[in-house]
Amino acid sequence: MNILGAMAEVGREEKEACCHCGKVWYKEHHRDGVCRQCQSLGRVGPQELARRKRSMLTYLIAVIVIFLVLIVSAIFK
Numbered sequence: 001m002n003i004l005g006a007m008a009e010v011g012r013e014e015k016e017a018c019c020h021c022g023k024v025w026y027k028e029h030h031r032d033g034v035c036r037q038c039q040s041l042g043r044v045g046p047q048e049l050a051r052r053k054r055s056m057l058t059y060l061i062a063v064i065v066i067f068l069v070l071i072v073s074a075i076f077k
């Protein structure tokens, strides 16, 4: 690969399309695939969404387990 090709490769890697508005910007302006404008609008990227989903699921499972324990202790009193 020649130098121009390598530079083009680097340039392509540094740019990224926003996962919300699709605006292509340099990666350093993005966080989790979301551009600054969308960040300021409170939009979150896929990693943050997955993190929230996981913590929500953990909370849900905890609630279900507590509920089951209450039911079982009420039945076998």
Ligand SMILES: [Zn+2]
Pocket (backbone or CB within 6 Å): 018, 019, 020, 021, 022, 023, 034, 035, 036, 037, 038, 039
């Ligand atoms: Zn955006």
